[in-house]
Amino acid sequence: MKVKPKPPSAALQPQPAARGEIDQAIEALTEEHTERIEQTALNRIYRIGRAANGRSHDDLIQEALTRILDGKRQWYKDRVLFPDFLIGAIYSIASEWAGHRERNAEDPEYAALEAALSKTDEEGKTTSPFDGLQDPSVNPEQGLITAEEEEEKRALVEEILTAFKDDEKASIILMGFEDGMGVPEIRAEFQMSEKEYRTTMRRIRWRVGKMMGEHHGR
Amino acid sequence: MAAKAGNQAERFARILDSLCEDIRTAPGEELLQSANEAGRDPALTNARVKSLLRSTFKAYQQRVLREARHEYERELANISEGHFDLPKTARGRRSWFLAALNQAPQLLPAFTLQNRDLSDLSDEDIESHLRKLAQLGVLKAIRLPEEE
Numbered sequence: 456m457k458v459k460p461k462p463p464s465a466a467l468q469p470q471p472a473a474r475g476e477i478d479q480a481i482e483a484l485t486e487e488h489t490e491r492i493e494q495t496a497l498n499r500i501y502r503i504g505r506a507a508n509g510r511s512h513d514d515l516i517q518e519a520l521t522r523i524l525d526g527k528r529q530w531y532k533d534r535v536l537f538p539d540f541l542i543g544a545i546y547s548i549a550s551e552w553a554g555h556r557e558r559n560a561e562d563p564e565y566a567a568l569e570a571a572l573s574k575t576d577e578e579g580k581t582t583s584p585f586d587g588l589q590d591p592s593v594n595p596e597q598g599l600i601t602a603e604e605e606e607e608k609r610a611l612v613e614e615i616l617t618a619f620k621d622d623e624k625a626s627i628i629l630m631g632f633e634d635g636m637g638v639p640e641i642r643a644e645f646q647m648s649e650k651e652y653r654t655t656m657r658r659i660r661w662r663v664g665k666m667m668g669e670h671h672g673r
Numbered sequence: 674m675a676a677k678a679g680n681q682a683e684r685f686a687r688i689l690d691s692l693c694e695d696i697r698t699a700p701g702e703e704l705l706q707s708a709n710e711a712g713r714d715p716a717l718t719n720a721r722v723k724s725l726l727r728s729t730f731k732a733y734q735q736r737v738l739r740e741a742r743h744e745y746e747r748e749l750a751n752i753s754e755g756h757f758d759l760p761k762t763a764r765g766r767r768s769w770f771l772a773a774l775n776q777a778p779q780l781l782p783a784f785t786l787q788n789r790d791l792s793d794l795s796d797e798d799i800e801s802h803l804r805k806l807a808q809l810g811v812l813k814a815i816r817l818p819e820e821e
Contacts, residue, residue: 487701
């Protein structure tokens with residue numbers, strides 16, 4: 456007699472972690488884990504810039520955990536380690552914040568007032584930030600903010616590259632990143648050993664982190 | 674390998690994204706050494722991040738409890754507000770009771786557990802049962818006959 460195979464019972468189906476298990480996972484975080492979580496959150500806040508809208512890297516970490524707790528992001532503990540899952544949530548929420556800003560660029564919560572952006576020159580003449588904008592189809596306020604951000608980003612990139620101008624390996628890696636090259640590609644193209652690459656990356660992470668921190672008033 | 678002009682935000686984003694990927698994949702020991710070199714104490718970071726996560730966890734639990742309590746209070750209020758003016762006559766009340774069971778026959782066993790026929794129920798039993806049905810909100814959900 457053939458026995459019809461039974462579907463797996465509900466008990467065998469993977470279940471998202473319960474709150475108690477999330478609590479245990481928090482307690483089990485090592486120094487390596489928390490360092491990685493903190494550095495990732497900082498990096499993402501620097502990366503999204505004004506889209507953070509006043510929110511800090513702590514806010515980002517808290518939001519990630521809240522979404523895991525309320526089940527908007529379900530952690531299956533047999534599939535991925537908690538620190539990696541939390542970092543994934545941090546990354547994704549930062550992208551979501553950036554996307555929200557892109558879609559709502561004209562929203563007052565992101566827009567700056569003309570008055571706040573007006574400047575007075577050496578002769579005491581006040582110039583509107585909208586002066587000189589040529590494309591009437593572009594919202595002048597938004598156009599200005601975009602131009603300002605572009606300038607800000609350009610200055611930051613230049614600052615980073617200048618900081619490493621005497622460090623050939625770091626310059627090579629950074630320019631590779633700028634060109635969208637992956638790590639194996641960079642290492643292969645410039646015949647960099649794993650050790651050389653890692654040593655250089657440590658220098659880059661440290662210095663860029665310091666610069667970004669200063670830029671964000673940390 | 675010249676730096677691309679034009680899209681400065683994109684240049685910046687690529688550098689930061691690559692650094693983030695490195696943070697994600699760098700050996701843990703290296704991250705700790707970097708922290709020490711930068712004058713940060715990984716033990717303090719550990720305590721701070723854990724404390725942040727614990728307080729988020731606690732705040733979330735308290736929010737869930739608050740919401741559950743509010744929900745419970747809302748339910749209680751709904752039940753206590755389930756006040757019904759029952760028909761004044763015993764016949765009218767019996768008519769309501771039978772209408773309720775007719776429209777919600779799944780309730781029938783609850784009222785005939787003692788092998789009693791519905792016709793055996795006293796007027797007092799029926800009034801008491803109707804009050805329970807009102808409190809449970811059942812009467813709100815059914816069509817009741819007009820009182821004669």
